[in-house]
Every structure is written in C-alpha cells, then in structure tokens.
Amino acid sequence: MQHKATRYAGSAFTHVILAGYSILALFPIVLIAINAFKDRASIFDSPLSLPNSESWSLIGFEKAMKNAHFFSFFGNSMIVTVTSLFFILLFGAMAAWALSEYKFRGSRWLLAFFAFGIMVPIRLGTVSILQIMVSLNLVNTLTALVLVYIAQGLPLAIMILSEFMQQLPKELKEAARCDGVGEFKIFFQVILPLIRPAVATVAVFTMVPIWNDLWFPLILAPGEETQTITLGVQQFIGQYATDWNAVLASLSLAVLPVLVLYMFFSRQLIRGITAGAVK
C-alpha cells in the first residue's frame, strides 16, 4: 500500500517539474505570439489575455511586411542555408567515404585535421576571413556566407558520416567491385542511398546554426541586399524599438518558419540526437 503511494507521489513530482518547465519554455513564445495580434493599447493594458474582437489588430504585421525587406531577408536565409547544406552534405560524404574506405598514408592525420574544426570555432579566424573575402571581392555577397558555412559545417559532417560508413556491411561494396563497378559509381549509387539516415541527422545539426547565425552576416554581408533574416530582424527591431506592434509581429514572423519545420521534423530530430544511444 505504502509502496504504491510513494510511486504516485514520485510520478506526480515528475510531472509537476516537467510540466512546469515546459510552461516556462513555451510561455515567452506564446506571449509574443498572442500580443502580436493586438492593438497597441491592449498590448499594454492586458498583455496576458488572448486577443479578442475588440483588441484584434494586424497593424504590426502590415508594418513589418511593408517596412522591412522581410521577404528578401527570408529568401537570402533560404538560399544561404540550402546551398551550404547541399555542399556540406555532398563534400562531407565524399571526404568521409575517402577517409573511412581507403587506407592511405596520412589518412589519420587528415581525420585529426578535420576533427580540430569541431572543437575550435571558425569565428576565431574572422579577421583573416574578412581579409580573404575583401581580396576575392566577395564582401556583401551570399557566396561569402556560403563558403564560410561550408567550411564550418564540414568537420562535424565528416565525423558523423565516416563513423556511420564504417558500419556499412563490407559485402555490398565487394560485390559491386567484383562486378567491375567503378569507385565513383559505387559511392554515388550504392553508398549515398545507404547513408540517408545519417545524412538527415547531419542536416538538422548543421542547418539550425546556419539559419540562426548573426556573426558572419553582420561582418561579411551586412548590406541591405544580402541581409539574412536573423540580421534583418536584429536591425529592424533596433530601428523600430518603440513600435511595439511591429516588433512583436516581426518576432512572430521570424519564429514561424522554424516552428513549422520543427512541428514536422521534431520526431526525426530527437531520434537523431538519441540515435547513438539505441544500439
């Protein structure tokens, strides 16, 4: 009897803490979202209530859409993130394959060379990166951002993918080789389709920091034409700090794409993080 009671108490305690912290995690985001749909007076008078027919207003969204180059910022972020991701995955998989499949002199050193980039943040080289971009005439271009993000994302991609490739059954490659299939064909037609789950994990880990980065857009591409959404929101809000409608609306708009993506991919994402554990 007593044993059961303790278990109920323990379970209640667990849920109180988890639910309590979940509310704390969601509250700020919900608060911004509900106030984005209110008029200015209601934002200040009753910040905690849901918008109703009286307080409903879309003025903030209208301002955000009109003033900021919201769609171009959004487009820039999409281009940079998708292009970087594509090349990180392609070049990363190719290098990981070379390092895990073929034994050659110096392969261990190369692996260590790439591993260094996981621990040491690429930001520390910013002074020289800016100089290189100036000399290549790439300042204020999206190309500059893409190049830096590829360099930033490769080390982790290579580590995760090469570990995964080592676990692939040997028979598959050997069978293909016996049939006289070339090394490139083996990689693109046999190996790439097999590593899809690992590619998905790498994609998620790599995508989020690129989308959210403020540092490199601020330094390499601060021009209005090339601003990413993160930098754009930062500057826009700095300018309109007192226009609460516009600020709340643009924050909600900036959160939205990530929120939508997360709703679709949260399962895979969480499985990807815990995948190493389920052996």
Next chain:
Amino acid sequence: MKKPLPWHIVVFLAPALLIYAVFSAWPLIDTLRLGFYTTSETGSQHFAWLANYQMLLFDSDWSESFWNAMGNNVRFFLVHMLIQNPLGLLLAALLSMRGVRGAKVYQTVLFLPTLLSVVIIGFIWQLILSPLWGVSETILTAIGLADWFQPWLGQEETALYTLSMMSVWQFVGIPMMLIYAALIAIPDEIIEAAVVEGASAWRIFWTIRVPLILPTLGLVTILTFVGNFNAFDLIYSVKGAMAGPSYSTDILGTYFYRAFFGYQSQLGSATLGAAVATLMFLVILAGVGVYFFFVQRKLQRFSF
C-alpha cells in the same frame, strides 16, 4: 613498384579539404600570425612581436576592459555549469524514468527554444523583462512577489546574470538531450540487478547511473565551455557592442568585436582584433586540452 596515384581518393577529398583549408584552417593560422603585427595610421602592417599582447594584458587602457570581459565570461560560464547543466541532468533523469506518460511531448517542448535564433530569444526576454511593458511585474504581483521586481537588465549588478539566465533558458535542451541519450543507453540488466538488491531509486541514480554517464557529463562540460567562451550574439543583440551598462555584460566575443571594428572614438584594428582572437583561441585550447588529457582519459577508465 610504384602504385599509380589513386585519383578517385584525390577527387573525393579535394573539395572538402580545399574549402576547409582555405576558409577555416588557414584563416585561423593567419590570425595567429596577424596578432604579432600592428597597424600604423596609414593602414600598413608591420611586425611588432608581442606589442599587441603587452597592450591588451598590461596597458591599463585595454587590460582593465580585457580582464573585465574575461571575468564576466568566467561568470557567464559558471552560471551555465551551476544551473543549466544540473537542470539538464534533472530533466533528463525525469524523462528517462520508466513509464513517464507524455515523455515525447515534454522532450519536444523542452528542446524547442534551442532551435530559435539567439537574437529572437534576446528580444523576447528583453520585452518581457522591460519595466515599460510590465509583464513580469504583473506576474510577480500575481504570485505575491511584487517587491522583487527590478529592471534586471538595466542594472550593473544583475545584467550579466540575467543574460546568463536567458541563455540557460534557451540552451538547457542540449545537455538534457545528450544526458537523456546516455541514460537510456544504460543496459536494463544493470538497473534491474540493483532493484532486486533493494537499492532505492535515489541511490541507483547516484551510484550507478551517474557514474556510467560521466563521459557524457564531460562532453557537456566542454561543449558548454567552448560555446560560452565563443558567445557573442545574445549580448550583442540585447546590449549592443558596448555591452552596457558600463561594460558590465562585456564578454570576450563583444570585446573582440570592438577591438576589430572599433567603437566611439576608438578606431578598430584588424591586427589588434587578431590578437584578441588569439587569446580566445588559447583559452579554448586550454579548455579542450584539459578535457582530452585529464577528463577524457580518466573517464574512459571509469566506463570500462
């Protein structure tokens, strides 16, 4: 007998190696080199041995703010170590208990803030804590703590800790997920054996599960360390490059930015920026070194 050059290996490696070497490894080495140069007023750079470092570490104009930023950064890191990681451990431990209903939902919700941009998080909390809006005052009044309210972000004594807590709020999901993954990887037989022996859940947690996940706790520590000593976005978007009030929230990232790009009447200097980046590199390298040579080695022995 000379083997032909394995062209396919070269082709597989070349793109990754080239981009990584040119835009990551080389800039880092070049930054270390530039730290030994100074920039004259005409913009030409010449070798100056340790002049930058002497200025940063010993010239009172610069060294005071350098050590201030370093001290703040250490505090920023300590808040994460003392609050974020224990909280992550607690949440992970609760999530990994058997038969917790809704564990998947909790995971999804608790991990959400880590995906949002630091800029957005910074602004959201800034609004919530703003005395102008008064949301936090309303809430504190509702739970009877009206007297507690202060403009935390605006006061020198509290601004840094408030920002640290905002960062903890955002990133607690990462240690939580890493520790959770380690906890569910512990074989059931070990735990069951202990249950049969009559050990309490509390005791099982501290004497069996925690020792088994020490390598993960080490990893969480070093990830926190590198992330914190490289932080910039949050302070910059809430407080700007000046890291106010009166530099009380200045950390190495914002200090680096000011040395590189200048502020107010102080001109920025690429070479001085490079020297600051080199010092940050040494701090991070020291942390990573300690991790690999002591923590990692010792922990591996434990886990076998």
